[in-house]
Amino acid sequence: MLYRPLWVVGSGYTLGVVGERFRVEVRGGARAFEVAARRTYCVVLDGEGSLSSSAIGLARKYGVPLVLVNGLDVEGFTWISHGKSVEPLIYQVQAHLNVREHFSRIFLEALREGFRGKLQVELEGGLSEVRSAISRVIAERWGSSSKAKAEYARTLLAAICWAALYRAGLNPDVGFLHDKLCFDLACEFEHIVVLEALKAPDLEGAELRRAVAKLVDSSLQATIQRATLSSRPHSLLWHVNAQARSLASTLRSGLFSYKPFREG
16 A cells, blocks of 8 residues: 655754654744654655654664655665665666667657647657757746746656655666656656646745645545556556556566556
8 A cells, every 4th residue: 555755845844753653843833743654655855954863763664765855856865675675676777788778768758648648739859859848838838937836846756756666676866768767757647747736826935846746746646547448546656656666577577568657
């Protein structure tokens, strides 16, 4: 069973522990809140704050990835476990050396197809051309403020993908199409998450980031049907996790028959 990410967005936070629960306190009078560690999928941190050694220890105990948002990039902490297989990592390295272009094409086409269906536009060329075209259409239809919302939503989605890939035994920091695999996997879901995040009000700074994070979380919890006859509806977070496991399984098999997510 999958649980929810813990989002900590804004400056002046403290991530501590009460028993077996994470406790978040924010400077400035905002009410503190607690979340059970065993029900936490990952912790996404954005902004200046502090983490107690107890919080790090609790995350390690339950294998909860800590993912830091750094501008429009993400960085994560991994917990090395003695019994954890390194086999998926070995096959990931082999694929990166030998069939990188194959997987690059898969993720690029997933990005094209997702936005082509939602925006009803043709998207041609390589990654930079496709992203420029998507940004241009979004700016024309949602206004100039949409760029910051879209970029931040994409970054938060990549943070979730980082956690999913790590849980699947892969290295989220070594990609095929992008420098990091978490941004590759995010290509399959950007058209859902980013376009939903454009509904955020026109705010600035931490208030905008929190508004976008709330919409990203809502997208991840929404029930989505995959475009296969035998598929059952699941939350988008479930699909992200399933795709990470599928990618690990595909790399392990050596068949390279990975099927990206397509919405039904």
